[in-house]
Amino acid sequence: MPMETVFSVKPFLAVLVSLIAIPGIISSRSQNIRESWTFAAAGIKLVLVLSMLPLVLNKGVVEYTVFQVFPNLGITFRVDAFGMLFALVASSLWIVTSIYSIGYMRSLDEHSQTRYFCFFAVALSATIGVAFSANLLTMYLFYEMLSLATYPLVTHHQDKEARSSGRKYLFYILGGSIGFALPAMLITYHFTGTLDFTGHGVMAGHVTSGTALVLSLMFLFGFAKVGIMPMHSWLPAAMVAPTPVSALLHAVAVVKVGAFSVVRVFTGIVGTGVLADYNISLVVCVIASFTVIVASMIALSQDELKRRLAFSTIGQLSYIVLGVALLSKSGMTGGMLHIAMHAFGKITLFFCAGAIFCATGIKYISKMKGIGRRMPITMTAFLIGSLSVVGLPPCGGFISKWYLVLGTIEAGHIAFLFVLLSSSFLNAAYFFPVFYNAFFCSPEEMLFEDKVNEAPLWCVVPLVITAGISVVLFFYPQPFLNLAKLAVQNVLGG
Amino acid sequence: MESIFSLVLAKANYAAYIILMMIGLYAMIAKNNLIKKIVGMSIFQTAVILFYVSIGCKKGATIPILRHHGHPEPVGHAAENAGAHAMDAAHGAEKVVAHAVDAAHNAVHVADYINPLPHVLMLTAIVVGVATLGVALALAIRVYNTYGTLEEDEINQQLRSG
Amino acid sequence: MKILGKLTILLCGVLLMVFAMEFPNWGDPESPASTHLSPYFIQHTMEDTAVPNIVTSVLADYRGYDTMFETTVILTAGLACFLLLRIERKKIPHRYYRHEPTGVTLRMEGEKYPKNSAVFQRMDANWVPYDFVISRTCRLIIPFIQIFALYVVAHGHHSPGGGFQGGVIMGASVILFAISHNLRTSIKNFSEKTAALFSVTGVFIYAGTGALCLLFGEVFLNYSALAPILGGDRVMARSHGILVVEIGVAVAVTAVMIWIYYNLSSAGKQDEGL
Amino acid sequence: MTRHLPALIIVIPLLSALVTSGSGWFNQKAPFRIAVSALLLSLLCAVLMLIQVVTTGIAMEYRMAGWAGPMGIVYVIDHLSAIVLVVITSVSCLNLVAQRKNIHAEFKDKQGAFNALYVLFTAGLIGMTATGDAFNLYVLLEIVSLSGYALIGLGNTRAPLATLNYLFLGTIGATFYLLGVGYLYIATGTLNMAELTTMIPKLMDSGVILFAFIICVTGLFVKMALFPVHGWLPDAYSQATPAAAGLIAPLTTKVTVYILIRICMTVFTPEYTFDHLDISGFIVLVAVVTIVFGSLSALAQKNVKKMLTYIIIAEVGYMVGGFFLGNRLGISGAILHIINDAAMTLALFLAAGIFIWKTGGESRSDLKGLFAKMPFTMAGFVLAALSVVGVPPTCGFFSKWYLISGGVQAGNYLFVAALIFSSLVNAVLFFRLFEIAYFEPFGEDEDHAHGHGNSHGSHHHVGALAIKEAPLDMLVPFLAACMALIVLGLYSGTIITNIIQFAIPTGVI
């Protein structure tokens, strides 16, 4: 596998750029200046990420070591296909979310907006850091940074509910990472002497099957952001956050960082060989399938829109884990691709939920009767988003799910095919009532006393954009598909 | 009889220091009154000094002050050597042997004098003892000014109730 | 607590006893302590430092660095007592005065007090009549004690004693004065500020001598570097250097002992004392 | 000049302490200035020596009074002591600068004595670190202890009693150490650490040496507050004034751990400590109990300072346990943690000092609304807390990394579990504080009398709305300390490969 390695400071800059913007954000006197700092940082970040894309597509990697903290282990960045895929998703969605944040926060006149934008920037830095990290240590560093930076965002409202949710959030996330991931990382380091992500993992030949299983499970549950049951309940709780936060962080950045980390560790540290040889993949598949089904069923029973979306996310995240754990070429492609596809679909859904809340103050599905007539654009976008999540054409979600389904067949585990299919039905089932309520029920008098129209422009534009991208990705999935295929090639070879 | 007697004699000092030390330690741990504890502390420290002084003892030797008359005779010789000692006496042990032969004419017999080093150390320890005692008493006076008592249980009672 | 204490000391005691059995016999001239390092001191003190009292030479020269900190320990204790106890002179609710001509004791309250005059004399609250014998005897012997203290300091090279012992005796003489008369009289003669400054000066003499050696290009406390100013050859310079630092020790110890006594005996008020 | 650095680093503070103390009788501003400049000079010396030692790779030796080897007292600056010296001087200097206002408020007319004791304390620590003589160590230990008693005893009304208890235990500890030195002397006839190193291997089976080891180590355990003998620490440290706590809390236990390492490695040799004696497992167990106990006790505290003191106890467990794992990773971790923990504790106590200065209380509920009122202070506090929890890239993570790796290598999973447990508990502890500071609005209840008899400092209390960010001369040193946490973390690799690696005898793997 010829690989061109370029040593460049770009990945580090991409991580740093939003941190550099923070002093600007803090010291800004007016809202507009503050927001322009955010946009500037977001734009530069996207440009930096994009500038590395051609190289990565040509099977090259970009490397940069910032600090050598241990003799053979440093804070090192390394951009490869999989990381690029994730970074591309995150950095492009940051711009959209920033637009949305402005609309949402200003229209609701939220307090402490400066703090909000600061931590948003930190969170993004951390996300890109995770995407570009070259070894487990760097990844852990940014993972923790993300956990902590999102705490003030999750608890933005600073009320009782936010407090208890924040507590739950930290309990699961920090508890998982310190309690499981950190020791697992150290034990791995002890056995293998390295933590670098390689194509085939580093554990092979160093650990026994039992140890490998325990370590894999410790990683799986330790990176609790992936929301594998039983480490999932922080996610619905974290929905107390302002919607843009839920959108970017809980549909995209945080949870996807969890999924990304798990995938990275499984492929780069544990190694596909070990996963297959010691039957760890099967165990992981079973756990993921369980999560997929149960989360979808719980989602059915939720009335609050954001909570329903949250449980939907839990299920969808397990798709990714499941896809990768299948260890077949298509399955892995599907899993990795799902990171991108689901991100665009789910963020649309969250934007819609936020827009509805912004315009009407409604959180519950049962009260959204007839809302589609008042907010047609929003609800159409919602339809597209949910189609993508369910996995129906003409949306991007279809592509990833297609690959996943192929993957189960390729791997010869037909049982998981049924899991996927039944889960898709469940997905459809929990999104259907929303449309039904929105479009086919007559509006209740009480709810629309005032004139209710679409949410502010700042809110609507982003969701139109993301819905559009979701559709576009169905017809033109190449950028992400190529990256995913490249990534799989790196892992499985050939 | 003779052997037991000599054994007791040989270790009597060590036994005494251990007993004293334990008395002091007991007072510090178990006594209720702060001044008593301080007294115990003093006894405790002095016991260790007794131990050190016992180390320094040497049978048939006298106090560590050289018998001499007027100025030291080999001054000139010593003056040349003083710097040299300072510079390269790193191999002290070998030097000692070398000098033992060398210094035979000096008429200073090591066996005649008690080991002075523990004495020096203990001067320091005594001073540390009195310094600690002073600070401890100062603290005890402050405690008394605050609580009006020196009994620990009464102080604890006051702390609990108020 | 008592039972715990008894148990602890029993355990410690037995343990100590067991290990003490391994010691070389008491007074054994062949023990490592007597054969390893000390012979060097015994044999070379004269040629190295020209001080026959080996303890003094080891104390102030070979291990002079230790002794400097030993003096600092004393200073630290002085500072600690001062800091812990010294309080601003608060309003004293009442004072006792003695009308000299009549011998009547008056208790006075409020703000205004008579200035110390020939007629009214301030007394401590728990005053006991001066014992003529004690106060006169003390007056009489204090000068002798002080001269003895000076002798102990100065003759430390040749006989037991040195800066420490001399300093303590000197300090004790002032304390004796304070006890036999009263604290205020003593403070009037030797104020707290004087004590504080003297204690600092004493340590400064020691450390400064050491630092002077640095200036002369030798290592810290190597008095032989001071030969040009102290006179004599390098060996005698050591001997003289020892005397200088002993004086420093004596000054420091004297002052600190007095200082600590002032603070302890008056609980920091420096007004009425033991 | 370079030759004299090991003497200058301690002589400068000593002489200036004297001048400070004297000048306090004439001028109330001079003492502070003299003290700061002396500590700065000392810091300079320490840095120069570190550079010299690292570049040459040879330990510096300084013969006090010109007497070499066993006759005189020798100062030895090797890699280990050089780095610890830098830590001591910088922590002391930073804290003094940060506490200027506190000191002025608390000791109006005793500036001279306070600053002198402060500097003497530092000088004592420097001496303890640099000395190569077992008895000289005792003398300096006593200087540190005595000035420490005075500094702590100046705290609030409860402080004298706490200090007296500290004094008793401290004296027991120091006297045990002295006794241990006596046992060593009786068996070998020397007090010089370098010579003891060469003599002890010949006497490995001697009971006297064994007992000397036991009693020395026990004495040091008392001084560093390991589990069964920790009782004095929380009371003493939490009752001290902020200025004193900020100096004593970061340094005393850490330097004592350094002494432990020095005694075990330089005097008793690693072969004796780890291989010949079969006690490592037991001591690691004690350390584990200390960690668990410290963490759990910290959970039960309402008073912020008291909570911090229990964390210190747990951290002592980290270091002792890591050292007695007996492998290179564990010892590296312990040494690295000495440095890191000093910085972390300094930052935490400076933060506590700022809180007390601004709000007048030290209970948890006094932190209400501080995130809004003092964002920079709280940002620093969060950073320090994260370091204690062990979140990268703060330094706490890296030392914990080495400690855990050491535990894994030694197969001591109990120790690993204890470290993880303690990290989790620390996370709970600090996030509980953050919750209060973040969620509860400021000044919900106005009375700061929370029934713990803390009258001291309440005069600083000003109206609720008047509280803004802390004064600059408190904030800047504090933030500097916080930045140091990150810098230390990022350069921990450099510290390990260039300094600590050479501090561990090659025999240890």
Add this chain to the structure above:
Amino acid sequence: MIWQVELIILILIIICAFAAIKVRDLLSAALLLGAYSFLMCLAWAVMGAVDVAFTEATVGAGVSTVFCVAAVFHTTRRTKD
């Protein structure tokens, strides 16, 4: 070094130490501590440690005792144990 003398002194020292922590009066305890120190100083003088004995005589038996008495004077003589 006459061992009989020394033995007697050691025994007296132990008695003094015991008495100092047993007596129910702090002033007596302080004075017994002084006596203890003085006997200790005698013991050391017998052992040939003249400088140490001298120091103990001035510091331990002299000044320390005065300090203790001063402290007792300012606090209380009463004690329960």
